[in-house]
Amino acid sequence: MDFRFSKEEESFKQEVRDFLKVEVTQEMVDEVERGTEIGIGPHCWELMKKMGKRRWLAPAFPKEYGGLGATRWQQFIIADEMTYHRSFPLHLCGVGIVGPTLLQYGTEAQKKEYLTRIAGGEIEFALGYTEPEAGSDLANVQVKAEKKGDSYIINGQKVFNTGCHFSQYVWLAARTDPNVSKHKGISLLIVDMKTPGITVRPLWVMDDDRTNEVFYDDVKVPIENLIGEENKGFYYILTALAHERSFPVGDMRRTFEEFVEYIKEEGLGKDPLVQQSVAQLAIELQAASLLAYRVTWLTDKNISPNWEAPMVKVFLTEFMRRFSNTAIEIMGHYGLLKKGSKWVPLEGRIERLYRHAARRNISAGTSEVQRNTIARVGLKLPRG
């Protein structure tokens, strides 16, 4: 099997790189490195719009919805280069999660209304799944959506809904039927964050990122905002989750390259123990890339990566932990310094990664839950 990109893909990659080298400014990187405290800030919106104009933000969307009808490989190349150039703080939910799910289950009107604006870099979505008693056990969603006339009335509380302070819409899981088994009574709705009755309260995470508690108090949502069929939302969420767990590895590649340069500059690279440790990280980073390529290959063939995407999620986020641990061992106390400290190396990225890795093991589903999916869906093992 040949894992190389084709000549055309290589030249597309170079074109994207050249564009990002010019467009990604230090101000943008500073904005991005404040993570979800800001989320998508003014510099990021500007870049998204520029990419939208080139149809590079969601190239795999069909042409009539603002894409290029490009392959998943082109989409992957762009996402990978964007993270390599530190041009976005997080997965773009509209492009990566909501868009592909809407293409599969949305009505024509919904596709026209949302896909074009996602692809144009005009709007972003937050994910509204988790609740105080529904995290790993997502089927336990209790937020209610009651149908009244031509609307749903939403009531209840969500937690850890990260993008709600900077996104225009939330992709909300709500219970539409409390009288059936719990997986069967959930629906998926698009909710405009400007609708009266929504209160967003910040929650701060150990890596200084922001996520939110969100309260819904008689929030009126038009019935045409329902995705697919009522009460089938849980199954649509499974599709959306497979998209969410497919991560590019560009940001880790960049930080690893910079770390290796640091070792060379500081004269640490002669130590055989350092060489062993860094070589091990290089092996794992390569493995993470290959797992991500496999997911791209599957989605390009319209096969849902139900258990292959969880492999990327577990491996990459646990790699982040191993990488930051090893780097701190090698750098000593310098590795623990925060951005802004006088003697901080690598702009504090290793220290931040150490804290960031801990939360990345949890957000988008914990490692234990990903392993359950791999065991049950991939290996067909019975429920314990």
Ligand SMILES: Cc1cc2nc3c(=O)[nH]c(=O)nc-3n(C[C@H](O)[C@H](O)[C@H](O)COP(=O)(O)OP(=O)(O)OC[C@H]3O[C@@H](n4cnc5c(N)ncnc54)[C@H](O)[C@@H]3O)c2cc1C
């Ligand atoms: C920073 C951050 C951002 C987030 N952003 C979003 C967001 O934007 N939108 C959103 O909807 N959600 C978001 N989440 C929520 C995230 O998806 C959940 O936190 C996650 O799914 C775990 O759920 P929980 O926190 O309720 O933990 P629990 O489900 O209570 O799990 C607690 C522990 O028990 C383990 N566990 C639970 N069930 C099993 C099992 N069956 N087998 C083995 N072990 C198990 C877990 O692995 C974990 O270690 C975010 C979370 C964080 C921390």
